[in-house]
Amino acid sequence: FSSGFSKRLRDHHCLVDDRYVKAEVDLIVALNLFLKEHRQYNLKIYLHPIEKKNETEFNFCKNECSTFLIDCKDQVSFGAISENTINTFLTIDTAISTSSTLNFERLFCGYKTLFAPIGMDPSPFEGTVIKNICINRELDFNSKLLESLQLSEEEFISKNQLEGFYYSGVNLDNGTKTK
Numbered sequence: 001f002s003s004g005f006s007k008r009l010r011d012h013h014c015l016v017d018d019r020y021v022k023a024e025v026d027l028i029v030a031l032n033l034f035l036k037e038h039r040q041y042n043l044k045i046y047l048h049p050i051e052k053k054n055e056t057e058f059n060f061c062k063n064e065c066s067t068f069l070i071d072c073k074d075q076v077s078f079g080a081i082s083e084n085t086i087n088t089f090l091t092i093d094t095a096i097s098t099s100s101t102l103n104f105e106r107l108f109c110g111y112k113t114l115f116a117p118i119g120m121d122p123s124p125f126e127g128t129v130i131k132n133i134c135i136n137r138e139l140d141f142n143s144k145l146l147e148s149l150q151l152s153e154e155e156f157i158s159k160n161q162l163e164g165f166y167y168s169g170v171n172l173d174n175g176t177k178t179k
Contacts, residue, residue, distance in 0.1 A: 001085065001097040004048030006064065019120050024098045026118040028068040030141040031096075035072035037142070041149070043072070046079040046088065046102075055081065094148045096135075099124065107133075110166040112148055112156045116141070132160040 006021055031043055051061040058081045069076050079085065085102055094112040097103050106113040116135040117123055125131045135144045148156060157163060 001046050001095055001100040001102045002048045002051060002061070002065070003098050003100050004050045006061075020098055020117075023117050023120055025068065026138065027096070027098055027116045028065060030116070030118065030135075030138055032069045032071050034142055034145060035069075035075045038146070039075070042075045042077070043069075044077050044079060044088075044092070046083070046085045048100075052081045094145070096145065107162065108166055110153060110157060112151070112153055114144065114148055129161055129165060132162070 003020065003024055006024065035041060035043060045062075045065060047058065047061050047065075052058050062078050065078075066073065066076070079088065086105065089106060089109060089111055092106075092111070094114060095103060095106050096114040096116055098117055099115060103113045103115060114133050114135060115125060115130060117125070118135060118138055118141070120136065123131060123134055123136050125134050133148075135141050151159065157166065
């Protein structure tokens with residue numbers, strides 16, 4: 001999930017921390033390297049609503065993001081401009097972002113989710129259980145992502161001590177998924 005930090009910076013939104021912009025770029029670069037090495041995986045990028053205000057902005061942000069994905073263009077797609085991202089939760093194995101409210105929503109619903117505030121020291125999630133699902137160093141990116149992709153949702157939640165974080169009563173799949 002895009003957090004829209006680059007767009008916020010371009011629009012001069014207040015309180016945009018340059019570290020988040022850099023971390024988001026570092027995440028895209030790390031995903032490019034991961035996909036180059038692991039051709040069996042695909043990536044679908046969901047842009048932030050501020051990046052989908054109109055077709056021109058949407059295409060600009062897609063192109064900007066794609067410039068960092070040069071080695072894996074055939075493995076990357078983008079969510080549609082009209083797509084409501086919460087409706088995609090069931091189709092995403094593992095979500096990853098620098099810092100997105102959608103990640104918190106996914107966690108609350110019990111879905112595999114990673115945060116990648118790469119290079120941010122201290123991590124914005126230090127001192128919380130969220131630190132268990134953070135990738136703070138590029139060096140740890142591939143192993144943490146691969147591990148998450150290989151775990152079931154229940155194993156992911158247990159391994160990362162997230163049992164108290166999610167609400168098991170959420171039902172986005174009409175009863176086909178049990179928690």
